[in-house]
Amino acid sequence: MMAKKILCVPLDPVHDVGIKIIRAELDKNGFITELLSPDLSVHEIIKKAASRQYDFILVSRTLGYGVAELLASFIDQLDAAGIREKSKVVIGGKAITPQLAAELGFDKGFDEHSTIEELIAYLNGSEINFKSSGINRCKKDISADHAYKFFDKEVEKLLNQIADKLLLFVKDKTTPGVERAKIRREIIHSGSTDSRKKLVKKYIELCDAVIVKSYSDNQFPLAVRRISESEITSLKKFLSEKNPIHSRKIQHNEHQPLVFKFLGSGCPMMDIVHGKICERSGINGFLIINPSWEARYEGLLDGLLTHQNDGTITSFGNIKLIRDSLDKSTLLTVRAHRGLNTPETIVLAGEAGADLTKINLVYGALGAGTDPLRLAVDGIEAIKLAAEYKMPFDIPGNDELSGVPAWKTLAGLLINVMIGLKLNAKPVLKPLFCYGPHIVINKLMSENYIDYNAAKIAALKNIVDAPIWPGEPIAFMTQTEDRVQSANSTSYHAALAAGIGVDAITIASTDEAYSRGPISVSSRLDSIHAAADGFNFMGNSKFSTTSNFELYTEMIQQKIKDILRTAASKDNLPEAIYDGVLGSKADGAYPGKFGLNTVAKK
């Protein structure tokens, strides 16, 4: 087949960069191109177009005042000169739409978002309908590239001791949370209405009154209401009529981290619409935030539920709705790291098809209010279930936000890693990129934000080969209510993450610092674009650290060992937590009280 001849016409008197780039790409793809200079008169262009048999004439021009007349007149001249019988005329530029191209009389119009692939497909006559291109990516397993090998043998030894002791300690213990998880599983798999009723009766015997009322009297706490059938029908119709177009990738290259976002407006429907829009902008996965009051009550609500408060209710119906509505390639994390419903949450997440979960026996007790002993028993059960459902679990190091030094937090993370490995689960380290109280007081990031953050990661990498997923989110406590500042901070921290080399990051919205209302989709998009720009800026290069980086790395690694030695000397992990080894009252960490005295022998 003869190569197609293309005449490239920059109708702009000065700017022809765009069409030069396109021309270079077309040359590479086997087209024969000629590029006119941008200062020719219409007559000179017509003459040139008439002088040879061009298959296509590509015109590039940005829309502006008076430009439409110019373009239409140009088409008239081409038509009257008989050139349209030989050549198809295509226009591309900012603000061009198919409607505008049709109005002006062009055969085809490409806007600034169109790709060179679309243009080439059109020129080759193999035009693909790009309107419903969807998301087009594969789901990634964060833990796949890591062997979980320990490089620091002393740390490994200490962790083994701590983990073995704990597993032995909880072996004969149970809690209402553990029991409810078993019942919940049966409820989900129950065939008949009768057996379901019996199971629910058994279930609510282990629940607090607030939760019981929702099952027995249909009374829900705190403005929670059921989502109606018609709302679900409207949602499904809305989603079926929409398709993402021009889907983006945040990552600039395949080595850059996956990017996660929170969802948890309180309404799963709002979450889903936000989620779909963020997906199209390149978000790889979401973490559902649940209401903080769920941590206080024994038992979870059931059904498709919505409310106006912070956090989407943890129920099988909600998680499944969200999971089914998101793209198959999008990852979904359900949080189970605190409160009295940890194992049951894993069951719900696993059964509903979630991909990941979140468990931290230390932080959940020290910074999130749960009794350390209760959380130890629940947490072990949760990790076992996570392994069974093949859901990797991330371990959030949010204790730093209370004032706990990084090394204590990271020690806690590593303890969870070892427990996870012993139970055949896939743990994921989640250190914070934050400006936490300990850092502020000890001026650890006063000269730059790079050395200390990088040192945390380096220390962990020196100890074990495990997935690392900074959060939660990155740039925590560096953001103000100023949108631009907030977006910038996300951008720089994203660039840092890309430069250091981690598996994933979680980013906040630019509403992060504003606590008095739900998060808007615009603010989510702000930070997604910010992260993408940060990744783009960083590309395949790296940040350069100062000498403090090495000092910090060594210090953190050394102090982790010290903490683990002390923790290993205690009878069990809960005792270590109570004794402040992994975060003391002086640090600002207080062992929680939810679920106190609820652990029983099996």
Place this chain on the structure above:
Amino acid sequence: MSCKITGIVGTAKNTGKTTTLTYLVELAAQKKIKTAITGIGYDGEEIDNITSLPKPRLKLLPGTITATSEACLARMNNCYELLERTEFETALGQIVIVRMTKPNLIVIAGPNSRSALAGVLNRIRNYNPGWIFIDGSLNRISPIYLADEIIFTTGGARSTDINSLVTEMKIIEKVFSYPQNNLEGAGYSYADITSVESDFIPDFTSEKIIIKHPVQLKHLKKILEKNNEVIYHSPIYLLLSGDLNGLYDFLSSGNLKLSYLYKPELKAVTVNPFYPDYNGLSYSESFINADQLLRQMKENLSTPVYNIKTDHPQF
């Protein structure tokens, strides 16, 4: 069966093409004439693509045939019957011919080249309409020579200076005043674009030259100076040859032996006092003096002039 083709051409966007066309559609309905409509380009949209102001929309009645791009059918709420899919394409998909079954507002994105318009008109004729309308788009008039008659629309959106509007229409009227040439007898030669456009005009002297495409006026002048007779493609193409001031000087310069291959009749001029007032950033609605506009046009043209909103011409 004979069928009249009327083109509606705007001297600029927002000069009342759609209003005039809507009027003609209603007039045809009153006279029980079966109509068909197409357009060069894209029109009938709710908001102007350029100025973003609301535009009048085309309402079509049952029985009317229209040729438009497939993408436009999505907005037509199943009020049509598909007659055929043509092989002609636009930026909005294939051109299809449909017959309205219910009254509906419509968006027309029609054929965008002369050959496509000729093809579409042939297809439309198969359905025996009595009157075909071709809606002109922004400064897109090249294919309109295929019409039997043309109505120009002008007004404040073209210029807020009434004198210049009148002058412009006088020149257009002058352009349309030259006769049609049926090419009887022998001795005609064709001039192709590259030869005529070069600085060295081929040695035509006292010849009958057929020019089938627009050429710059300076070249046309040189040819005519050598006592040649020029059979130009159409008055439409002469309008495309240069700016109107240049045309005025050109046509005033003497006895030009000028005739046309295609000669649509200049049927009427409609005037519209509206104009979009551009403040440097966005547009708002404004009007020039409607009475003065109509009066001055009528005084200076022999072609009938109407304000569609106040007059009710029977065409």
Place this chain on the structure above:
Amino acid sequence: MDNAISHVLDTIDIETYIICKDADEGKNLAMQLGHEMNLGNVDVMYSEFDGYGVRVRIRKYVYKPGDKYLWMEK
């Protein structure tokens, strides 16, 4: 009459996300929003359609260079 808008130094920008079926509808709705919010004609500074709706920023110029600035005359 001391209305808040006269205190605006130059512009009011509204950044939002509008559900719509295509880029054109999104742009039109954005401009309509300006009218519904009593701002009159607004400029659409940015509009990107992603399949679900448009992320959009509209701007109302309250004072432009050359105007009489009420906030200066108070």
